[in-house]
Amino acid sequence: MKGTNLGEFEEIALLTILVLKDDAYGVSIKREINEQGKRNISRGALHTALSRLEEKGLLTSKQGQGNEDRGGRPKRYYEVTNKGLAALQEAKEVRDQLWSQVPAFSLK
């Protein structure tokens, strides 16, 4: 199973991309994680994670249009692959399963 195990940060990144749908590129992903996750991530770390996910085949990316803001440079849009969805699903299942077994009182 090596390779499909998701790290915490990878999971967040994949989910964020899913949330953003068609508008998932570097800047927007970082902003979304900042806002939703209430945490400030470095763009270097994000970029590293994204490229690793792409290497693993959990993400694909394509070149988009450039605009003035970006000094005319194209955006790179990210999309979660089926393999990525499966990995997310699996991660969720593991967690749900564990959650269901946690005795109720220990959460109070």
Next chain:
Amino acid sequence: MSKKSAHQPPRWADRFLEWYCRSEILEDLQGDLYEHFERNTISKGKRKARQIYCLDVIKFFRPYTIKKFKIVNNITSFIMFKNYFKTSVRSIARNKLFSAINVIGLAVSMSIGLLMITFISEVFSFDKFHKDGDRVYRVNNIYQEQQEDPTPFATTSIIMADRIKESIPGVESQVLMTRGFGGDAKLDDKIIPISGLWATEGFNDVFSFEILQGNPETMLSEPNSIVLTDETAKKIFGDTDPMNQTFILGKEDLYTVTGIIKKPPFNSHFTFQALGSYITYTNQNRQGERGENWYNAWNNMWMNYVYVKLAPNTDVNDVNQKLLALGEKESEKYEHLTITSELQPLYGMMAGPDLSNNIGVSIGGAVIWVLAGFTLVVLLSAGFNYTNLSIARSLKRAKEVGVRKVVGATKRQVFNQFITEATIISVIALVFAYLIFMFIKPHFLGLDPSIERSLQLEITPILFLYFFIFALAVGLLAGFVPAMFLSKLKTVQALKNAGSTKLFSKVNMRKVLIVIQFTLSMAFIISASIAYTQFKYALSFDLGFKTENVLNVELQNNDWQKIETAFASIPEVQMISKSAMIPSVGSTYLVDMKYNNDSTELFYNTIDENYIDLMDHEIIAGANFTNKSFEGEESEIILNEETLKRFNLGTPNEAIGKQVEIDENSLTVIGVVRDFHYDKLDQGIKSFGFRNRSNSYYYVNLKLNSSDLPATMTKIKNAWNEVDPVHELQAQFFDENIESAYSQYVIMGTIVGFLAVLTVSIAALGLLGMAVYTAETRMKEISIRKVLGATEGSLVSLLTRGFMWLLVISAALAIPLTYLLFEQQILNGIENRATIGVLELFTGVIIIFGIGILTIGSQVRRAAKANPAQTLRSE
């Protein structure tokens, strides 16, 4: 947003990103960063946004973003390099004269550079063999009497060792050493003189000299223990095992050998033949109340060295502060005296400041900087030559550059090509420089006996690396300006009319370089001649007594009576006297003198009744000492005029009979001697007295009257050998003593003179190159002028005028600058010195002008004499 982005992220950060980032991901990374930057500018302001941008760029510097090492790129650049190399070699070979000028100039100056590199790396390698040497420091005392300038000493008091133990935390171990250990070692019928240091048992904790035998912890703990170096042990004991052997040292002290240490390596800042256990020394001297006072005196600081090893992570400043506080507290006991201390690191002691009472020789940081400065000047001079000639020749190379650019060479490639050329020249020069270096090395070492004793200038493999890097650096620096200049040429301009256009905008810079070169050359020559006059002046100065035909013989612990009797039988010896020291050569004896309630330091010499007559001192009042054959306390003193003034003793006649106190003895002033130069000439005349104590003589002074000096010297030697067959006769004429005391001027003069010759020849070479070049390029102009009726003389003056102006400007700069430098800095503060005359100032200028006219003239005359038909026909 339609407007073009008004805010720019920092350019360097952007360039850096473009430089390292892989091209596949650069586009969108940069896009992200730009977008982010734009937002930040609006939300957080421009400054902050720029900061964030830079930080982000640096944060992106990760393995996966960095460009892959491209082998293809390397192959091209390798091929290009081969091409640069080839063209460079061709161009060097084509212009033999220019290349030769450059190589010779660079080689000569670089040889000095190599010498400097070897010298500096050797000086800084001193004492590096001590383990944890970076934590070892020496306690140096700073001695300040009343409001006079504080004097730094390498020595400290004996009690300092105890005080450190009691009150300075952070000291891991320490050693106390005192000079003066040694004497004649007697074993059976062998007598071998040895010298060394008294040392406490901390010696081996602080230093890491190699111990061959014995227990490092205890070898110096017991009284009458001695540690020998292997060399000394072999001298005394031959091949037998020296451990636990006993022998007599000095008069009757029996010592036991408790350890053998390997002879201190040459790069140790102090050396010894033997170490005596410190307890022996204190046992001998710390007796009674007097001994106790002596041991505890804070101002008993003339012979003892304390080295400490600090515990790891101890702050040196902390310890220094505590030492300062300690010194201030201890000095409260003394009315006019403040003695404080500070630490000096072991590393760099060799290159450290010149301290009084130093334990060994030190080169002195200032000397290193001065020499390095000189070297830099010589190097600059040769570098200027290269720059000058290359720019001058760029006229011819401009077409080549144009063609290269048309074919597609970038600015950078052209730059690389010319830098390569310069580097090749400097590496060729390195080979010659090394040969010259090997040649001048022994001469440098032979400049002064003290240099030879403390330096070897050994060439280690790592030095070759330094040499090579040095050559590359010289090449890069010398080639930088011409390469910049040529690579900036506009293609079209270079091809179209290379000769006429703005190519010569650099002409002023060339003139400036030539002026600097010649100003330096002249300054060097002037300095050398000033140093020489100063030396001459010191030698012929009237010291206030006569030194002619006086031979000073060191007693070397012999009984003076025996020696005197032996010498008295030689007919050529006119007069014999005894003295404690030789004045006027830099060493001094000091004692505290009291009169009424006033006290000051008195310089002194201990003499017998014949000394004043022999040296021809003038007694202006009172009388000389009389012959006293008793061994009692001293009771009389002869003072100089300055002392009378200092103590208000009145006129010389009034002073006679007054009582002064020295060493707790009351002395009667029986005579007044005319002031003379007791110290070196750079010091003024201070309070001085002749003392008369029968058992503190170290020298016998002989006045000779001989027509056959070598024969007399043999007689003296024979007489000496009869009394003392062990030690060799140590005798020097007073004039020689003085000459060697002022040898610093000679050394300075020699070094500066040598460098002057170098800079002048390098500058002359450059001038020759420029003259050849001018003559060549203006050949046509000259020919046409000649056809139209110009005389040879007018042509010569036309061509020479420009250069002569440069020389005149150089002279106008060099003379006042050197004059001021010597007047205000170097000679300032020296009491007696020769004035700087017009002759010294102008000799240099005249020499330079002569050389300049010769170099330029030879070329110009050739050009002017050439047949104009020949030159013009080839059009």
